[in-house]
Amino acid sequence: MKLFKRILLLLLIAIGIIVYLNYPKLNIISGYAAKNMASGVFVAERSAASITQNDNNVPLIELADTEVDQTEKTATSRVYGLMNRTAIYRDGLGTVLVNDDYDSDATDLRPKRIQNTDTIAYPFGQAAPLDTVLPEIDQDQLDKAMAIAFGNADVQKTRTALVLYKGHLVAEKYVDGFDKDTPILGWSMTKSVLATCYSVLEQQGKLEMDWPAPITSWENDERKNITLNHLLRMQSGLEWDEDYSKISDVTQMLFLDSDMTKSPRMKPMIAKPTEIWNYSSGTTNLLSGILRQQFRSHQEYLDFPYSAFIDKIGMYSMLMEADIAGNYVGSSYSWASTRDWARFGQLYLNRGNWNGEQIFKPEWVDYITTPTLNSEGQYGAHFWLNAAGKYPDVPKDLFSCNGYQGQYVFVIPSKDLVVVRTGLAENPEFDVNAFLSAVVKSVP
Structure with a gap:
């Protein structure tokens, strides 16, 4: 019994050391997962399921669980319930990870865009590419x-x-x-x-x-x-x-x-x-x-x-x-x-x-x-x-x-x-x- 208790104690100590050494990394892991998810959903307009299955399915990042709020346009990630990080979408500026410096009441300036329509074929204009056969191409x-x-x-x-x-x-x-x-x-x-x-x-x-x-x-x-x-x-x-x-x-x-x-x-x-x-x-x-x-x-x-x-x-x-x-x-x-x-x-x-x-x-x-x-x-x-x-x-x-x-x-x-x-x-x-x-x- 004493041997078992010693082994258990050593195991708990080892787990404690692992958690202590890796806990700061959770901030980066959950931050990456939240930012990637929010941008993927609200900028690229892809599904959260697809991003979870593919983009965030990489070593360490896959440990994060991420939830998307379509109304607030946010994504929140955590690793084993720890280190919550939230990314929020801002029109014209993309997504950003929220921290103590983020002011939700601030009115963000956004870039002014100018989009013209034309009849010039892609890539030099907005019209469809020319359906051209180039004989020199194999x-x-x-x-x-x-x-x-x-x-x-x-x-x-x-x-x-x-x-x-x-x-x-x-x-x-x-x-x-x-x-x-x-x-x-x-x-x-x-x-x-x-x-x-x-x-x-x-x-x-x-x-x-x-x-x-x-x-x-x-x-x-x-x-x-x-x-x-x-x-x-x-x-x-x-x-x-x-x-x-x-x-x-x-x-x-x-x-x-x-x-x-x-x-x-x-x-x-x-x-x-x-x-x-x-x-x-x-x-x-x-x-x-x-x-x-x-x-x-x-x-x-x-x-x-x-x-x-x-x-x-x-x-x-x-x-x-x-x-x-x-x-x-x-x-x-x-x-x-x-x-x-x-x-x-x-x-x-x-x-x-x-x-x-x-x-x-x-x-x-x-x-x-x-x-x-x-x-x-x-x-x-x-x-x-x-x-x-x-x-x-x-x-x-x-x-x-x-x-x-x-x-x-x-x-x-x-x-x-x-x-x-x-x-x-x-x-x-x-x-x-x-x-x-x-x-x-x-x-x-």
């Missing part, structure tokens, strides 16, 4: 490429895929529950969207990439030497831990912070600018905060991404989500349909020209595709590159927006291609090289 080969994207569904988990060739929609496919109008969370593809705001301000002559970052608290220390270029290239030298498997800088920012521009602004330097390359979602949200400083009012800031290029190119399904403080979460939270993500790629394939209007300088594309020092040829300025041949059977001039779980917008200038793929698995589970090389083989 349709059988293109069909094989799409089959690769959707093959082995339990592993690759592709949801949508689309191919534009010379501005023509030549391939498009969706799994059940998704269609051409379903908004898809871009995750870190949002970084490229946020960076494009800087391209427009540069085009307008309002800033230059070699300007020091305008942050007052940096003026009297070594951070005063950090430029906008350093931030866009993720080579500022600022400390940042981009680890999603634990309580880290990035998980605390995304699931605990009210103002997501604050924590990265307070980070010390661990290297001089350009000495290291360190991928950092905090850096992008810092840039979002700097972007806000360029405007006289919060309303002007909220309107700018849409008026500057999003609505101009007809990405009407796009929604950029904001934090409690009203900053766009440029690191992670924007939604758009697969067709609208392709419009974004086409804007870059066209080097900033859209139906005759130059939205940003053509040289901006050269800038964002120039490899960043110490990134091993994989990163430019808030865009990913194939300059070092990461995808060996794909042209090296490929550049892309990449997001968590395999959200991709690929631009291949030498082949006049824009390729979009979304899903729940990324490279290597989703074989990017096999898919893209098959698409490339279908065109001259």
